Amino acid sequence: MAKKRHEGEPLLDYAPDENNDIQYVLNVAPGLACNCHCPNPDCNEPLIAKHCPEHGKAPHFAHASGKSCKGAHMSLKHLMAQQIIASKKSVMAPGYLTIEPRRLEFVETSTEDKRWEGLRPDVVGETADGKIWAIEIFYTNKVNCIKAEKIRDLDITCLEIDITNQTRESMEEFLLNSSDPICRGWINNLNYDDIPNYNSIVEFRDDLINYPYFIWRGTEQRVERPVINPNHELWLLHHETGYLSPLCYWLTVLIDSSDGMVIKSQERIDSRSFNYYKKVLKHWEIG
Numbered sequence: 001m002a003k004k005r006h007e008g009e010p011l012l013d014y015a016p017d018e019n020n021d022i023q024y025v026l027n028v029a030p031g032l033a034c035n036c037h038c039p040n041p042d043c044n045e046p047l048i049a050k051h052c053p054e055h056g057k058a059p060h061f062a063h064a065s066g067k068s069c070k071g072a073h074m075s076l077k078h079l080m081a082q083q084i085i086a087s088k089k090s091v092m093a094p095g096y097l098t099i100e101p102r103r104l105e106f107v108e109t110s111t112e113d114k115r116w117e118g119l120r121p122d123v124v125g126e127t128a129d130g131k132i133w134a135i136e137i138f139y140t141n142k143v144n145c146i147k148a149e150k151i152r153d154l155d156i157t158c159l160e161i162d163i164t165n166q167t168r169e170s171m172e173e174f175l176l177n178s179s180d181p182i183c184r185g186w187i188n189n190l191n192y193d194d195i196p197n198y199n200s201i202v203e204f205r206d207d208l209i210n211y212p213y214f215i216w217r218g219t220e221q222r223v224e225r226p227v228i229n230p231n232h233e234l235w236l237l238h239h240e241t242g243y244l245s246p247l248c249y250w251l252t253v254l255i256d257s258s259d260g261m262v263i264k265s266q267e268r269i270d271s272r273s274f275n276y277y278k279k280v281l282k283h284w285e286i287g
Helices: 072-088 145-153 171-177 201-210 271-280
Strands: 014-016 022-024 047-050 060-063 090-093 102-111 123-127 132-138 158-162 184-188 213-216 219-228 234-240 249-257 260-269
Touching (some): 072 132, 072 171, 145 184, 201 213, 201 219, 201 234, 249 271
Antiparallel strands (some): 014 022, 102 123, 219 234
8 A cells, every 4th residue: 555645745736847847736737647757866756746636635746656755845946946046047155254145147057967976066057257166955954074075175166055944936036146144155165266365374364363264175264263373383273164064173283385375284173172272372362
């Protein structure tokens, strides 16, 4: 006996057709003639359009086999978001350090792009200046740490957007116009070349006094205690504030070199060590 729809799972009143265009249930032929399929890529089963369902239910799509499919509604919203960004060739990007939120306008877009081995971003866009922007869309689950590390290792600029609380009606406005930093952030960003490029620790230190952030491997870092030690190295005690990462602490040492400011070492430390270093370095604080 086929299982019923998962408890709490909304009725599926929209579904993709044979061209992957999303259709409303009453705008297609009833039954299997609708030529629609489950939006969950792990299922993809043919759907039947129920225009006059029993028991007073609203018109909806159901799996032809009557099977249970927990991810259908989630996958539908995910597909909607992909298609909006790809078709409109636009998305609102959040701020990044000194750069204000801005809308990215693409000349080309693709979905499920395969240009990187082992990695298929939900949407990839190219701006007029030739820069490539990957976009990951999530519904309840963010990109995991392993995938995020791969994105950084491949030097891909990648924006992640949380659509969990969006409806079909709010989706387009949210994707194209909202810059809410709670719902979107950078996994990695190497495309904003107008980020200040510091030639020395002194220049970098002076700017940190007014704006305590810096970039490491494309991820924004918030500095807690920038100090100059007696050997003229810059020590930074900071949280890792990349969009993906949980709260953690780092001790970073930067030095001046012929190539400008470079990271000499970086050590992840616990909160106890963080507080210890604060006390030890207190008399070297800048600002």
